Amino acid sequence: MQEQSATGRRKTAVASVRIRTGKGKVDVNGRSFDQYFPDEYQRKMIMAPLETVKQKVSSMDIIVRVRGGGNEAQAESVRLGLARALVKDNSEHRHALKEVGYLTRDSRRKERKKYGRAGARKRFQFSKR
Numbered sequence: 001m002q003e004q005s006a007t008g009r010r011k012t013a014v015a016s017v018r019i020r021t022g023k024g025k026v027d028v029n030g031r032s033f034d035q036y037f038p039d040e041y042q043r044k045m046i047m048a049p050l051e052t053v054k055q056k057v058s059s060m061d062i063i064v065r066v067r068g069g070g071n072e073a074q075a076e077s078v079r080l081g082l083a084r085a086l087v088k089d090n091s092e093h094r095h096a097l098k099e100v101g102y103l104t105r106d107s108r109r110k111e112r113k114k115y116g117r118a119g120a121r122k123r124f125q126f127s128k129r
Helices: 040-052 071-089 091-099
Strands: 004-010 013-021 026-028 060-067
Touching: 004 071, 013 071, 040 071, 040 091, 060 071, 071 091
Parallel strands: 026 060
Antiparallel strands: 004 013, 013 060
16 A cells, blocks of 8 residues: 545635555644543544544554534544545445445535525514614
8 A cells, every 4th residue: 555645624624634554643733632632422433434444543543633513513524535545445344335425525514604594594673673
């Protein structure tokens, strides 16, 4: 396996993920994986594409650069980037990852505020008298 890189996005979070042969080191913005994502659920969600294709984390190094968004959006963008990098490395993984939805980009974004409204859809308080 040579080095593969891919980008994942979710809302305003953008993650750049690089995978290469190594000893199982996962680095997120210069910090350890467990330190950057302390929530167990988020760590499992990020590593789910590896479990789907039955690939061991111990056989590769993962370097992640992520910015923008919140914790959850960052975790989802890293998952998408990792899934895309795995497909670049081995195109046979595409079907398995697509079947469980790891290659689908979640395009939902915050709706913009409209003029004459308190928010995107909320109206200002109405007073009859």
